[in-house]
Amino acid sequence: MFRRQKRVLPGFRLTMGLTLVYLSFLVLIPFAGLILTVGGMSWEEYWAGVTSPRVLAAFRLTFGASFCAAMINAVFGFIVAWVLVRYRFPFRRLVDAMVDLPFAMPTAVSGVALLALFKRLGNALDVKIIFTEWGLLLALTFIGLPFVVRTLQPAIEDVEKELEEVSASLGANRWQTFCRVIFPSLRPALFTGFAMAFARALGEYGSVVFIAGTAMPIVSIEIAKNLQGNEEDMMIAVAIATTMLVASFLILFCINFIQFWMNRRYMETN
Amino acid sequence: MSIEVQNITKSFGNFLALNDVSLYIKSGELVALLGPSGSGKTTLLRIIAGLEEADEGSGPILFNNRNMKDSKIGDRGVGFVFQHYALFRHMTVFENVAFGLRVRPRTTRPDNGEIRRRVLELLRLVQLDTQADRYPHQLSGGQRQRVALARALAVEPQVLLLDEPFGALDAKVRVELRQWLRRLHDEIHLTSVFVTHDQDEALELADRVAVMNAGKIEQFATPNEVFHKPATEFVMNFLGSVNKFRGQVADGKVRLGEQFIMDVPENTEEAKLFVRPHELQISHTKVPNSFNLRAVITRIHSAGARVRVDLETHSGDAMTAEMTHSRLSELNLENGQDVYIVPSNIHVFGADEHAIEE
Numbered sequence: 001m002f003r004r005q006k007r008v009l010p011g012f013r014l015t016m017g018l019t020l021v022y023l024s025f026l027v028l029i030p031f032a033g034l035i036l037t038v039g040g041m042s043w044e045e046y047w048a049g050v051t052s053p054r055v056l057a058a059f060r061l062t063f064g065a066s067f068c069a070a071m072i073n074a075v076f077g078f079i080v081a082w083v084l085v086r087y088r089f090p091f092r093r094l095v096d097a098m099v100d101l102p103f104a105m106p107t108a109v110s111g112v113a114l115l116a117l118f119k120r121l122g123n124a125l126d127v128k129i130i131f132t133e134w135g136l137l138l139a140l141t142f143i144g145l146p147f148v149v150r151t152l153q154p155a156i157e158d159v160e161k162e163l164e165e166v167s168a169s170l171g172a173n174r175w176q177t178f179c180r181v182i183f184p185s186l187r188p189a190l191f192t193g194f195a196m197a198f199a200r201a202l203g204e205y206g207s208v209v210f211i212a213g214t215a216m217p218i219v220s221i222e223i224a225k226n227l228q229g230n231e232e233d234m235m236i237a238v239a240i241a242t243t244m245l246v247a248s249f250l251i252l253f254c255i256n257f258i259q260f261w262m263n264r265r266y267m268e269t270n
Numbered sequence: 271m272s273i274e275v276q277n278i279t280k281s282f283g284n285f286l287a288l289n290d291v292s293l294y295i296k297s298g299e300l301v302a303l304l305g306p307s308g309s310g311k312t313t314l315l316r317i318i319a320g321l322e323e324a325d326e327g328s329g330p331i332l333f334n335n336r337n338m339k340d341s342k343i344g345d346r347g348v349g350f351v352f353q354h355y356a357l358f359r360h361m362t363v364f365e366n367v368a369f370g371l372r373v374r375p376r377t378t379r380p381d382n383g384e385i386r387r388r389v390l391e392l393l394r395l396v397q398l399d400t401q402a403d404r405y406p407h408q409l410s411g412g413q414r415q416r417v418a419l420a421r422a423l424a425v426e427p428q429v430l431l432l433d434e435p436f437g438a439l440d441a442k443v444r445v446e447l448r449q450w451l452r453r454l455h456d457e458i459h460l461t462s463v464f465v466t467h468d469q470d471e472a473l474e475l476a477d478r479v480a481v482m483n484a485g486k487i488e489q490f491a492t493p494n495e496v497f498h499k500p501a502t503e504f505v506m507n508f509l510g511s512v513n514k515f516r517g518q519v520a521d522g523k524v525r526l527g528e529q530f531i532m533d534v535p536e537n538t539e540e541a542k543l544f545v546r547p548h549e550l551q552i553s554h555t556k557v558p559n560s561f562n563l564r565a566v567i568t569r570i571h572s573a574g575a576r577v578r579v580d581l582e583t584h585s586g587d588a589m590t591a592e593m594t595h596s597r598l599s600e601l602n603l604e605n606g607q608d609v610y611i612v613p614s615n616i617h618v619f620g621a622d623e624h625a626i627e628e
Contacts (some may be wrong), residue, residue, distance in 0.1 A: 158538070165321050
């Protein structure tokens, strides 16, 4: 396995070394630190910390809202990606660039922008949006959109024209062609986009804190609040963070497994 | 079902892909559209299929004298096979073939048992009935193309159209599959048109070959005829290598050296003489009453069913002759030898690049 092969380009050892060091410092060591810190707590302390009614409510709301936001993005992100790839219209590039705004804007800026807009809209329509679950959902949907669109776009571009032509030649109408031929080949990309939007929403803080406020139980905000407290509160923050870490890993693992299982049947292996 | 297209023109931007093309294909015929890339052969096939629309002012596309010009591909009753198979990757072989039956409106859709029976029958026809539950990526290229064919046949098309069906296959598989396709055609007698740039494929497989160049059909005839009586210089060149000679035209007669070749109309100004390698004889001595040209053997390629001998004339022109191995050993040829070359059959083309018939 570690037998050295002659390579055309030198630098394997240097780049590999850099990669490992870089990943260690950025990813591995902080996570290990988190686990070590939580190791200082007893099991009872830990369990009490993460199962207090407020924290449980935070988990429920955060996971629920993130899931809903990712679902909304999966539906509308699909439509946006489809329109951007398949149709030519004026200002297409501008619209395409707009998709990146939630990526590019500092989340605080998005938070303030959303707050300003929906405060007025809410007042005008006499519904409460900001500082409610709806505001949270809105913020999470906003920041998740680019993930779905940007993962789907290349996949939609890759759908061969011939597949549609052959489907039409076999008598399928457009709707059948879409449902039976095109959509199944986009499913893996849609799934990845959904998963990324979901994962991003779970940890979102910046925009959420503006539009949803600090009153509602939301995981990221609970962590932040606890970090500002005494030693004991800090340990609770660490416990919640660790739980999120484990949950994220589990979700990531499940997603990868489902991906693998879906692809296994028709991936080009050669 | 017969296919007739009349005066089809198609341009993509400034590029004229088809220039006033007409073609009549008899019912049950297997026809090849042969030509180099960019000659318009695939465009013509796609227009017949309904995947592409001809330009305004083009004539009708008739299937059994019924104009299909405004019908969509799904309504034309054509089976279409693509070069790269275009199989549905997320479906099994069985489901791929069943697709055309499953998407039918409920009133005409066969029930599951009937679909199963028909799909398995087709898979037997293409010798893939044991592979029904596999996915396309688990099959070889030749098998994939046979799945594509079975899928096209499942909707019981009146016409089968194949776009470079063997283009993506290995040389050996390609030959096997085309022989198999010929047998299949003899069995089911479905009017079929296939596109190819491989002249061997066209000549071996087709009942008639339409040789295309620059958006026009240069000749549409049996393989024998296009090979032995090419109508134009292009056909002559495209169907194999040629040796060129400079003929002299005077008083309505074409001569090559001292030898009289043929009578031509008085106003003929130029005649180009072409000789196929297998019609160029090599001799150690002058052949009487024939055109003889001195040449030096530059290379003998004997790895093959036939021997190819490269020569160079004293004026510096490259020539190629082809012969059997027994003829080679009879002649006892070697590199660097000085020999005579003698054309045994000469094709004559005029200034307009068309053949001059005797």
